[in-house]
Amino acid sequence: MVSNRPAPEAPFVPSQRSADTFVYGGARTEDEGPWEEWNPTAESVRPPRGKHRVAKQRGGGGFARSSTVLGVGVIAAVSAGGMASANTGKAPVSISLPDLPDVGSLISDDEPAEDTAPTLSSFGSVTAPQADDTAPQSAADAGEALRSRIMAQVESQQTQVETQAQLAAAEAAAKAEADAVAKAEKEAEAKATAAKEKAEAEAKEKAEAARLAELATQYTLPTSSYTITSTFGEAGAYWSSGYHTGLDFAAPTGTLIKAVHSGTITSAGWDGSYGYKTVLTLDDGTEIWYAHQSSISVSVGQKVATGDVIGRVGATGNVTGAHLHLEVHPGGSASGIDPGAWLRSKGLNP
Structure with a gap:
């Protein structure tokens, strides 16, 4: 929880008018004596651990009481903002304080400090943490960009696969065509060889027939009617x-x-x-x-x-x-x- 430091105690200065209330912005008389310089130290400024209060000042009690009230209001506002920030995880709350015309007008010596503590609304409004629309939008843009890159990569890989498949199909078709051409050439060669052999055989048969016909004119059977x-x-x-x-x-x-x-x-x-x-x-x-x-x-x-x-x-x-x-x-x-x-x-x- 975040808390604001309390206002430092003013140094005690004896005064002839101890019973008078110090008023912010009031005129100072000559009887009150000269101002003394106040040098704050860590001991005089740092509040006791775990406590958020201002000690009641003797003499100028009006300023102390007003400071106490102001510190309590600020602590309450800051505490509310810290709780909201811790609960929501969002940015710290903003606190706006109204212009105080006169701190002395808020409280006086005649009234207890507890009764004169202003409400939180008198010091300004505590705005609830608003949803940060920029971060989701940026995340959505980043997600869309990542999705686009993934889809582009998928499309590229798909294109490569399709290209490789087309090349493989083209190679297979070319090989099949080459095999078909080689087979056709082989079959044509075999047919040509068979035709040649057949033609040679037919020619040989014809030649043999011609030879036998020629021999038949030269040879004859040994007898007839047998x-x-x-x-x-x-x-x-x-x-x-x-x-x-x-x-x-x-x-x-x-x-x-x-x-x-x-x-x-x-x-x-x-x-x-x-x-x-x-x-x-x-x-x-x-x-x-x-x-x-x-x-x-x-x-x-x-x-x-x-x-x-x-x-x-x-x-x-x-x-x-x-x-x-x-x-x-x-x-x-x-x-x-x-x-x-x-x-x-x-x-x-x-």
């Missing part, structure tokens, strides 16, 4: 080797036998289980054996062309019926190969 009764590699007790070593063309006896290609007759005559057999050696060294003939129409060393007659179908040797037994021996080897496959390689279909 039926294939036994193929190469068949197993059975009829053959001394345990399997069939050639291709059988069953046909009536006397059916013409022709040279499958141009070459030279290297053997013609009887050959045991083969019966009458003719051997035609081609230009590449391949030997063609004709067996079980009923007759031979050529001789050794004779040159023949494709389609020339070299004998007739018969049933000589180890047979069960009239047929032409044909064998193919590449390079004159002892073991032969499949005559059907060899004929097909020459463009013929037995």
Whole structure:
């Protein structure tokens, strides 16, 4: 609690007019004697601890009583302001004092000090602490500024996130597009390669067909009006080797036998289980054996062309019926190969 210091005691000066009341602003007579200088000290000015009063002065009692009343009013006003300040936490109260025309007019020696104490309202009005509108306004402005900065930072971060997302999406789209282009190029290349391979295969087939067609003009089947009764590699007790070593063309006896290609007759005559057999050696060294003939129409060393007659179908040797037994021996080897496959390689279909 805040309190005002009491007015200092005036020094005691003996006076001839001790019974007279000191009046503020009154005239001083010569009988009262000269003024003495008063030098206040800490002991004379400082009030006793915890007490707020002015000692009653002997002699000039009017000034003391007026000072006491004034001090009490000020203390009450200040005490009220201090309590208001402590309770509200606001700025200290303001106290206004009216102009006092004459302190002596407030109290006199004839009345007790307790009865002449003026009310607080006579010394002025104590204004209640007013709400400080500036501080909340400043706090609101600061809060709004902080909010604005936070929102700006959030918007900036959001913009950065959106920008990064857009960049990532653009990169992903570019990568996807690049992958799609690479895939399309790869597929196009694969299709081109497949088309090229297909075209090459078709060209090869056409070339082979042309070659076979050309060979077909150079090669021919060994007989006509026939039926294939036994193929190469068949197993059975009829053959001394345990399997069939050639291709059988069953046909009536006397059916013409022709040279499958141009070459030279290297053997013609009887050959045991083969019966009458003719051997035609081609230009590449391949030997063609004709067996079980009923007759031979050529001789050794004779040159023949494709389609020339070299004998007739018969049933000589180890047979069960009239047929032409044909064998193919590449390079004159002892073991032969499949005559059907060899004929097909020459463009013929037995």
